[in-house]
Amino acid sequence: MKKDLFLKSVSISAMLISVLLLHFSCNHSDSKMNAARKGERPPNILLITVDDLGWADLGCYGADLHETPNIDAFAETGQTFTHAYAAAAICTPTRAALLTGKSPARLNMTIWREAATNNQLDRKLIPPDVSSNLPLNEVTIAEALKEEGYVTAHLGKWHVGDGEHFPETQGFDINIGATVWGAPPTFFYPYRGEIYNSMRFVPGLEKDASGSYNFDREGEYLTDRLTDEAISIMERFREEPFFVNLSYYTVHTPIEGKKELVEYYQNKLAAGMSHQNAIYAAMVHGLDENIGRLMHKLDELKLADHTIVIFTSDNGGFINEWDGQKVTDNTPLRSGKGALYEGGIRVPTIIRWPSITSPNATSDYPITTQDFYPTLLEMANLKGDPAQVAAFDGISLMPVLKNPQADLKQRAIYWHYPHYYHTTNPVSAIRQGDWKLLEFLEDNHVELYNLNEDVGEKNNMEKTNPEKAKELLELLSEWRGEVDAPMPRLNPEYPINK
Ligand SMILES: [Ca+2]
Secondary structure, three states: OHHHHHHHHHHHHHHHHHHHHHHHHHHHHHHHHHHHHOOOOOOEEEEEEEOOOOOOOOHHHOOOOOOOHHHHHHHHOOEEEOOEEOOOOOHHHHHHHHHHOOOHHHHOOOOOHHHOOOOOOOOOEEOOOOOOOOOOOOOOHHHHHHHOOOEEEEEEOOOOOOHHHOHHHHOOOEEEOOOOOOOOOOOEOOOEEEEOOEEEEOOOOOEOOOOOEOOOOOOOEHHHHHHHHHHHHHHHOOOOOEEEEEEOOOOOOOOOOOHHHHHHHHHHOOOOOOOOOHHHHHHHHHHHHHHHHHHHHHHHOOOHHHEEEEEEEOOOOOOOEEOOEEOOOOOOOOOOOOOOOHHHHEOOEEEEOOOOOOOOEEEOOOEEHHHHHHHHHHHOOOOOOHHHHHOOOOOOOHHHHHOOOOOOOOOEEEEEEOOOEOOEOOEEEEEEOOEEEEEEOOOOOEEEEEOOOOOOOOOOOOOOOHHHHHHHHHHHHHHHHHHOOOOOEEOOOOOOOO
8 A cells, every 4th residue: 555655654764763863862962971071171160158158148138237249249140049948957967968969867967077976865855876977988079070070179168077088088189178077266377276175277278379388377367268279279270170169167156257347347237137246247248258259260260151150058047146146147037057947947049150040040949958969960961970869869950040930840858857956856847839847856746837928937837737737747757768867766864853
């Protein structure tokens, strides 16, 4: 039959065309992969993590006392996330999630490293012993990028391991200023002294780039110095793809700012402002000046169009006192560092990659720390280590970077903190869509909030919407099982007779 023959030949041709197309697209994608290593340079990455920077601490996020003109200007050139979360409400777990793409509970790293082995025996629950070192068999983002020819540099706070788990063991060619501790003793040169009853220091910063000692740096400020070092690396490796993991110690304790900035904010302070700490304001300002210097340098080196910049924080603002003064305030969010209320986990996050993001873009899509690794892999057109990728808890943010209003599936984001802090008892939480549920592990009571209507988490809807509470509690419980989340146990000695 002619007609059948015709159809058959059409379908064979179609098949041939598809095979050819498939072949072309495979070759095309292969050549793109190869280009990442040979011809076309893969994008540079500047990943800036600020320590303890609160959601409301920046001008572009509504701060009243603090002035951050450089970060505000940077935000105007990229995409600002209004619902960005840290993987945890404290330092170490978030940093581990950033390096691995996995949730802290899956990594068994749920508290800062100094407290990972149980030291809380006087409360109703005994927290689990968890890991204080990021396991060496994790294939970190630095290892994935180094494998593909990136120069990888870590600068500043590390806090995910001892000397045998330092940046050099996790894929970083260069390590400047990492320590086992979560805070420097002081922000002023030579960065040595006592804090939290221990003698601390920040190694390596006594020397200049030339390798010689320089004792004429009196008055030098750590935030400025880390930026100097980052700039020197970007200048030196401007012809190569680089990954600069710039992890500022600021704005964590000790609360110390440069004298002239502290005076400026003391004069600016006014009743009714939500932020009332002039020294902290000076620290935020010092950070801002340095973000300005980095952006200026990227422009000067003509690298801005070719560099992905991610700016984020590792947990919410610290609302407790330092030197008798409250450090910051996360209003309108509830609570702060340590808590799984929004003030403890929602953080400023800005991403700029000029070929993908649009200037002045804003997204309210909820994202979290463990999304950066999968996102960077896709940006750099890399596949990554198959086992690592298969265990990712994060997702690539590329669709939402290309289109901030992208109608993405509502996924759930989970947190787990089976320990105590000034702001919290052991707690787990889930956010899905506008809904957020917290389960407090001492008595298993739950709180349910609709963040769209109630960003301050004041109106617990557990009783008025028990179906939603049940649904989220089931998801949370299933997730804890899936990641084998470390759980606290009842303290048989409680209450303690003192
Ligand atoms: Ca922190």
